[in-house]
Amino acid sequence: MNMSVLERCRAFEASGMRSPLNPIVLERAQGAYLFDNEGRRYLDLSGLFAVASVGHNHPAVVDAVIQQARDLMHCPSANPSRVRAEFYEAVASIAPKELNRILPAITGAMANETAIRIAKTRRPQGEVITFSGSYFGRSPGIVGLAGKANYRESLGIQAAGQFLPYPATGETGFRSSNNVIETLNSLAGPAGGIGEIAAVIVEPVQGNGGVVIPPSDFLPRLRAFCDQTGALLIIDEIQSGCGRSGKMWASQHFNVVPDLMTIGKGIGGGMAVAAIVGKSEYMTSWRPDSYSSTFLTNNVNLAAAVAAIRVMQNEDLAARSERLGAKALKKLQQHLQNLPSVEEVRGIGLWVAIDFGLSSEGARIASLVLQGLQQKGIIAGGGGYAGQVVKIAPPLTIEEADLEEGLDTMISVVRDIICAPQQEYA
Ligand SMILES: Cc1ncc(COP(=O)(O)O)c(C=O)c1O
CATH class of the missing domain: 3.90.1150.10 (Aspartate Aminotransferase, domain 1)
Known part of the structure; x- marks a missing residue:
């Protein structure tokens, strides 16, 4: 047959x-x-x-992949390589200058899980604030923060954060940031019931939610809230980044620099690359060998990302x-x-x-x-x-x-x- x-x-x-x-x-x-x-x-x-x-199969990315496949494919994270150095330099050259420490990841979900873990290392009992309609990936360690409960139902995973409405110019009906920020302040207050907040994780424009664009004061007010409470602001630029929004990072539209930024998707030029990019003070607390994965620094993947970043810049x-x-x-x-x-x-x-x-x-x-x-x-x-x-x-x-x-x-x-x-x- x-x-x-x-x-x-x-x-x-x-x-x-x-x-x-x-x-x-x-x-x-x-x-x-x-x-x-x-x-x-x-x-x-x-x-x-x-x-x-x-674009698919960009010639510069294809050339980089072929060349790197000839030279060195698998390169564990215990072994530094020229390509890994080039990857960090390339990411740093497009990241906000305050975010000058990088950890590689393989998927967007992995980058977000890791960013949450960095925040929870500082505040182990701390809560995570997330938003309706959010999408941060589907691995068991992050899907608990997804705005759509159906993404976790058949996996038996519970919601893993405190959900607030994502204010939007469009369909959700929460057109202003005021109620959201007021609720956040009240939750964080002495009788708010949730205690310390480790992180606020947010997409600057929601992708899976349907290109949901928040009012212009939303991210700046989240930034101010995090500054006041010491929670880390994690901005997920996995879908919104790499030029998609008309700037390299969507958070630039709102003049906000997060504490940690996660990137993925387009950054690898079609290969499996993601990263956490953050402020040095939060990105340098882990002891050696706290973070690894067999293919974390696969050199073919990283070479593709270096080529893709150059294309983004050159074109x-x-x-x-x-x-x-x-x-x-x-x-x-x-x-x-x-x-x-x-x-x-x-x-x-x-x-x-x-x-x-x-x-x-x-x-x-x-x-x-x-x-x-x-x-x-x-x-x-x-x-x-x-x-x-x-x-x-x-x-x-x-x-x-x-x-x-x-x-x-x-x-x-x-x-x-x-x-x-x-x-x-x-
Ligand atoms: C905003 C956002 N964050 C995270 C992810 C998850 O990335 P990955 O599918 O590479 O785990 C996605 C994927 O669609 C996304 O759109």
């Missing part, structure tokens, strides 16, 4: 992995294009989990993201904002969300749009608190004409689904 790739995967795969309706069997990628195993081409407006900041991708993102947002707002069922079109940098409203109907429309786009050879991302958002986070290197064409298709698919009989997309 000639089994399909999907059937072969399912024959052995345990349960728990993502299983979308009509998954594309990926074979190849180049720039902003993906190709399936039958040679069909798709324009990638999703960055495949918002990873492809420098000024943050500025490109700002420029192309502003055009994309304007166009999508012009054509979609006033349609029935479209609650909001919002964005920052080349990171735009079409929000169909926080309801099961909104989620149904978003899902139809994603399927309709896929049928037309366009891959966009899903997201939102209820799955009601269609998100674009394309490679920041995408050709302007390709982006334009992709947006035109997106506009016509959304229009068709909202305004025309829906059977053909069902």
Whole structure:
């Protein structure tokens, strides 16, 4: 019997992995294009989990990977290497200057777990403040801080922090920071009931939540709260960083420097790289051999990150993201904002969300749009608190004409689904 790739995967795969309706069997990628195993081409407006900041298989990253694979692949954390030094120098060259100590990690979840552990080393009994709609990764050590309880339900993991609403300009209804900050101050007060706070962990713009942009005073007020209480401010730039928001780091839009910043996704140019970048006073308390993992400093991964960071700098991708993102947002707002069922079109940098409203109907429309786009050879991302958002986070290197064409298709698919009989997309 000639089994399909999907059937072969399912024959052995345990349960728990993502299983979308009509998954594309990926074979190849180049720039902003993906190709399936039958040679069909798709324009990638999703960055495949918002990873492809420098584009898929950027030639400079591919060259670095090939060269490094020839020289040295596996290099344990007990052995320093030139590539590891280059990685630290490259990360330091794009990080806020106050954040001058770095620990590597392999996944974003690992970086966030480690950042929380650094904060808890200072205040072992301290609470962690997190926010509704947050996403910090799915490993058992961090999923307890996720805003979506369903991410931990089948794992039997409890909520691991104190949740506050994330104020937003969009759908959540908590439009001002005032209530959130007042509640935080009250929780931290003598009768607040939670005692000392070790850390406040926050996305500067929520990614999985659906490009949720907070009011401009939110992060500065969290910064002030942490300064007053001695809690560490951990900003997760795993999705929002590397130029995605139109600046290298989204927290720069709010003029806030965290105590610890976690980075991942685009930083590895397509390879498994993440890191914790922090202030020296918090990043230098662990004894040697407190932190390790077999593949923590894999030199092929780190060489890819060094190459990707150079691409971000040389091609000024943050500025490109700002420029192309502003055009994309304007166009999508012009054509979609006033349609029935479209609650909001919002964005920052080349990171735009079409929000169909926080309801099961909104989620149904978003899902139809994603399927309709896929049928037309366009891959966009899903997201939102209820799955009601269609998100674009394309490679920041995408050709302007390709982006334009992709947006035109997106506009016509959304229009068709909202305004025309829906059977053909069902
Ligand atoms: C903001 C944010 N933090 C953390 C993570 C987790 O990263 P990883 O999937 O590499 O563990 C993600 C992944 O989507 C993310 O968007």
